[in-house]
Amino acid sequence: MKPFSYERVTSPAEAAAAVARTPGARFIAGGTNLLDLMKLEIETPAHLVDVNGIGLDRIEPTPEGGLRIGALVRNTDLAADATVRRDYGVLSRALLAGASGQLRNKATTAGNLLQRTRCPYFYDTNQPCNKRKPGSGCSAIGGYSRPLAIIGSSDACIATNPSDMAVALRALDATVETVQADGTTRTIAIADFHVLPGKTPHIETALKAGELITAVTLPKPLGGTHIYHKVRDRASYAFAIVSVAGVIQPAGQGRIALGGVAPRPWRVEAAEGDLPKGAKAVSARLLAGAKPTADNAFKVSLVERTIGAVLAEVKGKA
Amino acid sequence: MATFPELELSRRGILASGAATVAVSGLPQDDAQAAPSQTVKPVSTARVSFTVNGTPQKLELDTRTTLLDALREHLQLTGTKKGCDQGQCGACTVIVDGRRINSCLSLAVMHEGDSITTVEGLGTPDKLHPMQAAFIRHDGYQCGYCTPGQICSAVAVLDEIKANIPSHVSADLNTPARLSGDELRERMSGNICRCGAYSNIIEAISDVAGGAA
Numbered sequence: 399m400k401p402f403s404y405e406r407v408t409s410p411a412e413a414a415a416a417v418a419r420t421p422g423a424r425f426i427a428g429g430t431n432l433l434d435l436m437k438l439e440i441e442t443p444a445h446l447v448d449v450n451g452i453g454l455d456r457i458e459p460t461p462e463g464g465l466r467i468g469a470l471v472r473n474t475d476l477a478a479d480a481t482v483r484r485d486y487g488v489l490s491r492a493l494l495a496g497a498s499g500q501l502r503n504k505a506t507t508a509g510n511l512l513q514r515t516r517c518p519y520f521y522d523t524n525q526p527c528n529k530r531k532p533g534s535g536c537s538a539i540g541g542y543s544r545p546l547a548i549i550g551s552s553d554a555c556i557a558t559n560p561s562d563m564a565v566a567l568r569a570l571d572a573t574v575e576t577v578q579a580d581g582t583t584r585t586i587a588i589a590d591f592h593v594l595p596g597k598t599p600h601i602e603t604a605l606k607a608g609e610l611i612t613a614v615t616l617p618k619p620l621g622g623t624h625i626y627h628k629v630r631d632r633a634s635y636a637f638a639i640v641s642v643a644g645v646i647q648p649a650g651q652g653r654i655a656l657g658g659v660a661p662r663p664w665r666v667e668a669a670e671g672d673l674p675k676g677a678k679a680v681s682a683r684l685l686a687g688a689k690p691t692a693d694n695a696f697k698v699s700l701v702e703r704t705i706g707a708v709l710a711e712v713k714g715k716a
Numbered sequence: 717m718a719t720f721p722e723l724e725l726s727r728r729g730i731l732a733s734g735a736a737t738v739a740v741s742g743l744p745q746d747d748a749q750a751a752p753s754q755t756v757k758p759v760s761t762a763r764v765s766f767t768v769n770g771t772p773q774k775l776e777l778d779t780r781t782t783l784l785d786a787l788r789e790h791l792q793l794t795g796t797k798k799g800c801d802q803g804q805c806g807a808c809t810v811i812v813d814g815r816r817i818n819s820c821l822s823l824a825v826m827h828e829g830d831s832i833t834t835v836e837g838l839g840t841p842d843k844l845h846p847m848q849a850a851f852i853r854h855d856g857y858q859c860g861y862c863t864p865g866q867i868c869s870a871v872a873v874l875d876e877i878k879a880n881i882p883s884h885v886s887a888d889l890n891t892p893a894r895l896s897g898d899e900l901r902e903r904m905s906g907n908i909c910r911c912g913a914y915s916n917i918i919e920a921i922s923d924v925a926g927g928a929a
């Protein structure tokens with residue numbers, strides 16, 4: 399690990415100011431992703447601003463009938479919250495399908511949203527990787543690409559976003575609230591939060607340098623049946639090969655978002671009109687234009703089958 | 717290699733981070749000298765105070781020191797083990813303010829004011845914690861390397877079920893969390909046992925919880 403200086407702050411404004419003031423500074427929350435990457439010197443911040451003391455650790459109702467989740471709420475607490483379990487079950491399920499009990503106890507809402515890809519070449523500092531070292535090339539294209547993206551990728555990068563939580567947030571149409579050092583606040587729709595790689599795969603979100611996430615807001619509950627179905631190489635404690643977040647209404651309409659297939663949670667609202675027609679129809683529209691590799695072409699049919707499993711489970715519960 | 721490519725990288729990671737450990741533990745000079753000193757930035761230190769197993773501790777540490785290294789290298793509490801050092805194996809599990817965490821993925825300086833319990837703090841050889849006694853009774857280990865992490869995790873898992881924290885295998889999110897073999901297996905999945913003592917571990921935990929797996 400490269401040496402870094404360290405500072406604790408006690409308010410969001412102080413946190414944003416501290417990062418803006420110090421070159422090479424980064425926020426650290428649970429540390430479960432950032433520290434891992436710092437040990438490998440993939441991330442090399444010169445200064446860490448510890449945001450664990452800034453509050454933002456509550457889950458509160460919004461005047462619109464939704465829920466405001468503080469950036470520092472731990473994944474365990476979010477999954478266990480009574481309102482989330484009752485009204486936003488897909489979010490609890492997605493969180494509980496991710497990482498381990500120990501990690502969820504530390505991992506935060508903001509940190510989870512900003513966790514970086516698990517592409518094996520991104521982690522291997524001896525290999526070219528455009529995301530880690532812009533312009534160096536992409537080892538995954540033509541290399542081992544089984545876990546990687548089938549859609550939304552580019553000639554520069556085919557990495558997936560590994561977050562389970564983000565897939566549920568995309569299905570729920572969450573918004574991300576932020577503050578900057580000059581005090582400016584804004585909200586970013588989850589659909590616009592993660593950006594596609596294009597020619598600049600090192601840019602992963604719409605956040606500006608030093609912008610602090612303060613909360614994630616959920617709109618009013620949607621009702622319906624909430625399911626998160628995660629397909630992985632072992633029954634627990636593994637990243638998704640394919641995952642499906644579904645919120646399905648009694649008449650068969652609903653929402654579907656995919657994980658494990660794209661550089662961001664993958665949702666195509668127009669495809670959802672086909673939900674009553676079944677998994678094949680929805681999946682075909684969701685994955686129109688997919689460009690899988692020989693290694694991960696299986697994900698195309700796996701998506702269809704996983705959506706099928708979600709729809710079957712909904713029927714079983716009806 | 718196919719299922720979890722990151723694991724393959726961990727060895728390289730451990731070698732790369734070796735220099736920092738050498739400086740702390742004062743091991744042989746060779747590795748330290750191999751590092752080109754002109755490119756190394758000055759080390760930053762910070763003070764931290766926390767309680768470990770009931771004893772207040774004040775330390776001044778290289779900011780890079782993980783909670784795991786602080787416990788093992790600075791406080792000589794070597795019960796907590798370093799396995800993967802990447803949050804993947806659970807050998808470093810300790811309980812902080814009542815919650816289990818991976819001490820390898822946490823900086824020591826981030827634990828100001830915290831109350832930390834390691835396997836040494838759960839019980840002593842003369843007065844074992846019920847979970848420690850159950851692991852012995854049920855042969856919940858072979859080599860024993862993952863055991864301190866397993867035991868800390870197991871103690872916290874029972875508290876998590878009591879606190880009604882659901883898991884991936886909980887059938888209904890809106891009824892209280894229940895104890896079962898499936899629940900324990902899922903909740904303990906962050907602790908890997910290379911010897912494969914899993915079934916005995918589940919029996920030990922079930923024994924303490926007072927139910928059958």
Ligand SMILES: Cc1cc2nc3c(=O)[nH]c(=O)nc-3n(C[C@H](O)[C@H](O)[C@H](O)COP(=O)(O)OP(=O)(O)OC[C@H]3O[C@@H](n4cnc5c(N)ncnc54)[C@H](O)[C@@H]3O)c2cc1C
Nearest residue numbers: 427428429430431432496497505506508509510561562611
């Ligand atoms: C072995 C292992 C298995 C895992 N398995 C899964 C899995 O199956 N599914 C899954 O979804 N995840 C998984 N994870 C990832 C885990 O969910 C993330 O590491 C965690 O959510 C990150 O949260 P954190 O608070 O620890 O983030 P940190 O590591 O503290 O931070 C991550 C990033 O977010 C930035 N940041 C933090 N807070 C803020 C803020 N408020 N505003 C702006 N920037 C901020 C930091 O600067 C950093 O860049 C796994 C992790 C490990 C180690």
Ligand code: SF4
Nearest residue numbers: 517527528536555556
């Ligand atoms: S897919 Fe992206 S992250 Fe993986 S090697 Fe290519 S550029 Fe790097």
